[in-house]
Amino acid sequence: MxxxxxxxxxxxxxxxxxxxxGMFRSKPLKAVDGVSFSINKGETLGLVGxxxxxxxxxxxxxxxxxxxxxxxxxxxxxxxxxxxDIKEFRKKATMVFQDPYSSLNPRMTVSDIIGEPLxxxxxxxxxxxxxxxxxxxxxxxxxxxxxxxxxxHEFSGGQRQRIGIxxxxxxxxxxxxxxxxxxxxxxxxxxxxxxxxxxxxxxxGLTYLxxxxxxxxxxxxxxxxxxxxxxxxxELAPAAEIYDKPLHPYSKSLLSAVPIPDPKIARANQRxxxxxxxxxxxxxxxxxxxxxxxxxxxxxxxxxxxxxxxxSKGHFVACHRVAEIN
Amino acid sequence: MALLEVKNLKTSFFxxxxxxxxxxxxxxxxxxxxxxxxxxxSGSGKSVTAYSVLQILAGTGKIVGxxxxxxxxxxxxxxxxxxxxxRGNKISIIFQDPMTSLNxxxxxxxxxxxxxxxxxxxxRKQAYDRAVExxxxxxxxxxxxxxxxxxxxxxxxxxxRVMIAMALACEPDxxxxxxxxxxxxxxxxxxxxxxxxxxxxxxxxxxxMITHDLGVVAQICDEVIVMYAGSICEQGTADEIFxxxxxEYTKGxxxxxxxxxxxxxxxxxxxxxxxxxxxxxxxxxxxPRCNFAMKxxxxxxxxxxxxxxxxxxxxxxxxxxxxxxxxxEIESEESTEEKKEGGESVG
Numbered sequence: 001m002x003x004x005x006x007x008x009x010x011x012x013x014x015x016x017x018x019x020x021x022g023m024f025r026s027k028p029l030k031a032v033d034g035v036s037f038s039i040n041k042g043e044t045l046g047l048v049g050x051x052x053x054x055x056x057x058x059x060x061x062x063x064x065x066x067x068x069x070x071x072x073x074x075x076x077x078x079x080x081x082x083x084x085d086i087k088e089f090r091k092k093a094t095m096v097f098q099d100p101y102s103s104l105n106p107r108m109t110v111s112d113i114i115g116e117p118l119x120x121x122x123x124x125x126x127x128x129x130x131x132x133x134x135x136x137x138x139x140x141x142x143x144x145x146x147x148x149x150x151x152x153h154e155f156s157g158g159q160r161q162r163i164g165i166x167x168x169x170x171x172x173x174x175x176x177x178x179x180x181x182x183x184x185x186x187x188x189x190x191x192x193x194x195x196x197x198x199x200x201x202x203x204x205g206l207t208y209l210x211x212x213x214x215x216x217x218x219x220x221x222x223x224x225x226x227x228x229x230x231x232x233x234x235e236l237a238p239a240a241e242i243y244d245k246p247l248h249p250y251s252k253s254l255l256s257a258v259p260i261p262d263p264k265i266a267r268a269n270q271r272x273x274x275x276x277x278x279x280x281x282x283x284x285x286x287x288x289x290x291x292x293x294x295x296x297x298x299x300x301x302x303x304x305x306x307x308x309x310x311x312s313k314g315h316f317v318a319c320h321r322v323a324e325i326n
Numbered sequence: 327m328a329l330l331e332v333k334n335l336k337t338s339f340f341x342x343x344x345x346x347x348x349x350x351x352x353x354x355x356x357x358x359x360x361x362x363x364x365x366x367x368s369g370s371g372k373s374v375t376a377y378s379v380l381q382i383l384a385g386t387g388k389i390v391g392x393x394x395x396x397x398x399x400x401x402x403x404x405x406x407x408x409x410x411x412x413r414g415n416k417i418s419i420i421f422q423d424p425m426t427s428l429n430x431x432x433x434x435x436x437x438x439x440x441x442x443x444x445x446x447x448x449x450r451k452q453a454y455d456r457a458v459e460x461x462x463x464x465x466x467x468x469x470x471x472x473x474x475x476x477x478x479x480x481x482x483x484x485x486x487r488v489m490i491a492m493a494l495a496c497e498p499d500x501x502x503x504x505x506x507x508x509x510x511x512x513x514x515x516x517x518x519x520x521x522x523x524x525x526x527x528x529x530x531x532x533x534x535m536i537t538h539d540l541g542v543v544a545q546i547c548d549e550v551i552v553m554y555a556g557s558i559c560e561q562g563t564a565d566e567i568f569x570x571x572x573x574e575y576t577k578g579x580x581x582x583x584x585x586x587x588x589x590x591x592x593x594x595x596x597x598x599x600x601x602x603x604x605x606x607x608x609x610x611x612x613x614p615r616c617n618f619a620m621k622x623x624x625x626x627x628x629x630x631x632x633x634x635x636x637x638x639x640x641x642x643x644x645x646x647x648x649x650x651x652x653x654x655e656i657e658s659e660e661s662t663e664e665k666k667e668g669g670e671s672v673g
Binding site: 050051156158159186187188189190191192194195198213215216217219220221239240243253254256257258259260261262263264265266267269271273274277278 | 367368481483484511512513514515516517519520538539540541542543544545564565568569578579580582583584585586588589592593594595596597599600
């Protein structure tokens with residue numbers, strides 16, 4: 001289980017994309033705007049939020065798939081800065097993508113897909129060693145050895161996601177960013193894959209950043225959960241605590257909107273309605289980004305972004321009025 | 327009389343690889359003012375069932391048997407002329423993806439008015455007023471300004487509201503919603519479901535809600551149909567399906583959803599992979615994945631058996647339980663076979 005030693009630390013991470021607005025003009029789209037968190041070894045941190053809140057960008061920037069605009073990323077007590085750092089880091093940190101249909105090369109066989117990271121990092125000395133390692137990885141994710149010579153299109157969605165997971169395990173990583181790994185799968189298959197993530201974590205001592213919009217899935221798998229809104233982290237707390245007593249007004253309405261698969265509870269459930277849509281990140285509101293949809297917003301909220309304060313042990317919230325409204 | 331009565335509907339797609347029986351012997355009724363949920367995984371035939379009702383199947387698809395009665399009128403084989411009067415007017419549909427179901431080259435107003443002008447006797451002025459009224463009904467702010475805008479100027483949730491406005495503009499008796507909230511975020515999904523619920527009460531229409539999300543079903547449906555591989559495995563009131571599931575597939579689905587109680591424990595997934603509709607097994611389509619499959623399941627598909635007046639399921643396990651609990655009496659070996667073959671009702 002989780003140890004109290006951070007394996008990943010992110011400090012004030014910013015990722016701006018510049019959007020052309022005229023011939024020589026551009027405007028920053030602040031996809032991630034000053035996010036800090038850490039993940040302990042063996043822990044699963046769930047990252048939730050609506051589409052466009054920057055949760056996927058956090059995952060990708062963390063692995064340097066995008067170059068961070070500013071901020072620091074630390075792995076195992078060492079800052080990742082230079083190109084050689086990044087190359088080493090990518091042997092320890094990998095990713096599982098959302099869409100099992102487009103993230104596997106249709107022209108490669110399963111064994112080539114899983115073997116590619118081994119070749120890139122030169123991890124196998126002989127052909128035999130490579131083949132053994134591929135079969136071992138396929139065993140981890142419940143694929144048979146006869147699947148090795150087949151192509152991705154011959155598999156169902158759930159099995160493709162297993163191939164993607166085997167590929168991410170090839171370099172023997174400590175840390176995996178799982179970007180919506182089960183949202184493209186049917187309910188009955190989803191549970192199989194979630195259990196597999198659990199088993200692999202136990203067996204290989206993995207640490208996960210689990211990005212998803214399905215809040216029931218995130219609660220099941222995560223030790224701690226972070227909620228993002230418009231590029232900012234608004235709340236971070238242990239999983240049970242954030243579901244039982246969310247403190248930020250956005251987390252409250254987000255969690256109350258989850259449809260519960262139980263008719264009696266669903267009928268009795270009082271939703272905390274949010275008016276309107278999420279603002280465009282190109283024209284994010286000043287101060288607290290949630291203030292335009294928040295019923296507790298005051299002038300102070302328009303002036304300054306609230307700090308990300310620890311209100312109780314391990315429970316962080318970014319809200320000026322957190323003490324008054326709870 | 328039921329508003330919509332579907333009996334033994336069979337729809338197939340004739341592909342190069344062979345006949346795909348997408349809907350296989352589906353029967354249900356829908357009363358005025360009720361919300362019926364159709365749940366199932368991808369490929370279970372839930373959307374094709376709805377498309378068959380409106381006869382908007384793709385080129386290779388064909389209704390090969392059964393009957394669909396709307397308000398007493400037979401729709402299977404009724405011809406395009408009759409269907410044109412039904413679609414959009416009596417039965418309308420909203421699709422899953424609000425991004426692609428609006429035409430990007432016309433204004434929202436144009437598209438809303440088109441439906442109204444086509445199906446009612448209103449003139450352009452009246453159609454405009456009606457369109458504005460509909461936008462207001464689905465909580466779109468400043469409807470007059472919005473009428474002049476194009477779909478790209480709307481967010482996903484707003485587009486789905488426009489789709490709902492369009493579907494409801496002609497006051498249909500039935501609204502078919504094909505995964506209306508799957509592409510939306512949870513907070514927007516909650517807004518849309520609430521809107522559909524309140525409009526349904528206000529206008530007294532019936533809704534067929536097609537979804538794979540049991541949470542959505544629990545929130546809005548009165549009755550539920552669970553489909554697997556083109557057949558109905560269980561149907562009944564929402565409470566019966568959630569609190570007294572009687573088909574192993576439904577039980578498996580409900581067990582596999584993560585909840586507060588499952589945190590830190592293993593989920594109980596349904597084993598195996600979804601079925602290939604081109605290679606259907608002889609007996610129950612769920613038997614290859616079922617932990618309780620018996621000999622009879624492999625050779626004979628169970629027929630619909632009544633559990634009680636609000637609930638029916640097609641699963642041999644109910645017969646087994648019935649025999650064990652003494653609810654079904656067995657006189658001799660032969661009569662057991664007969665009873666099983668006949669799919670005798672239980673309880």
